[in-house]
Amino acid sequence: MSTITLTTWSLEMTSPQDLVPAAVPGPETTVARAEVPSPEFSRFLYASVGGDIHWTDRLSLTRAEWVEHLGRPGVETWVAYDRGTPAGYVELDPQPDGVVEIVYFGLLPDFRGRGIGGHLLSVGTARAWDLARRWPDLAPTRRVWLHTCSQDGPTAMDNYLRRGFKLFKTETEEKQPTPTPGPWPGA
Template sequence: MSAITLTTWSLEMTSARDLVPAAVPGPEIHIARAEVPSPEFSRFLYASVGGDIHWTDRLALTRAQWVETLGRPGVETWVAYDRGTPAGYVELDPQPDGVVEIMYFGLLPDFRGRRIGGHLLTAGVARAWDLASRWPELEPTRRVWLHTCSQDGPTAMDNYLRRGFKVFRTETEQKEDAPTPGPWPGA
C-alpha cells in the first residue's frame, strides 16, 4: 500500500438564513424521513453510498451498536428516492447545546451527477434547522456542521459551499491508501 495525503474540511452554517436551496431536480425525486430506525436499512445506505469513497468506520458495528446509534433522540435519516428506489441519504446527529452534525450525506453511485445531491442536502439542512420542532427534548438548532474529505465525491465540497456552508477548519494527514470494500464484500 502507498501513503496518500488526506485533507479533511469541517464546514458550518450558523443561521438557517444562510441556506441557499438547490433546484428541485424533478417530480420523480421524493425525500422522506425513515421514521422507524432500521439498522439494516441504515447499513445498506451507509455501505452503498460510501462503498466507493472510503467509508469504513461503521462497517464493523454490531446490530446492537447500530440500534443504539439510531435510537438516540433526534438522530434522523432522510432518504431521497427516485421513483421509489433509494438514491441517497442524509443522517442528522444532534449534539449538545443546539448543534446538529450532518453525520453522513451522499448518493448511491448510479444517482450521482443528476442534481439530486443539492436537493437532498437542501432538505437535510432544513430538517437540521427545525429538528427541535420534532424532538421537544432538544434545544433549538443554532449551528449545523459537517466534515468532508479529499476522498469524498468530486462535487461534495462544491455542493456544501453552494448551499451556504463555510469552512472553519482544514486538517491534512498522511494515510495508507487502502482499497474500499464496495457496497458489499467482494464487490
C-alpha cells in the same frame, strides 16, 4: 508502501437564513424521513453510498450498536428516492448544546450527477435547523456542521459551498492507502 495525503475540511452554517436551496430535480424525486429506525436499512445506505469512497468506520458495528445509535433522540435519517428507489441519504446527529452534525450525506453511485444531491442536502440541512420542532427535548439548533475529505466525491465540496456552508477548518494527515470496500463489503 507509500502514504497518501488526506485533507479533511470542516464546514458550518450558523443561521437557517444561510441555506441556499437547490432546485428540486423533478416530481420523480422525493425525500422522506425514515421514521422507524432500521439498522438493516441504515447499513444498506451507508455501505451503498460509501462503498466507493472509503466509508468503513461503521462496517464493523454490530446490529445492537446500530440500534443504539439510531435510537438516540434526534438522530434522523432522510432518504432521497428516485421513482421509489433509494438514491441517497443524509443522517443528522444532534448534540445537547444545539449543534447538529450532518454525519453522513451522499448518493448511491448510479444517482450522482443528476441534481439529486443538491436537493437532498437542502432538505437535510433545513431539517437540521428545525430538528427541535420534532424533538421538543432538544435545544433549538444554533449551528449545523459537517466535514468532507479529499476521498469523497469530486462534487461534494462544491455542493456544500453552494448550499451556504462556510469552511472553518482544514486538516491534513498522511495515511496508508486502503482499498474501497465496494457496495457489498465482504462479498
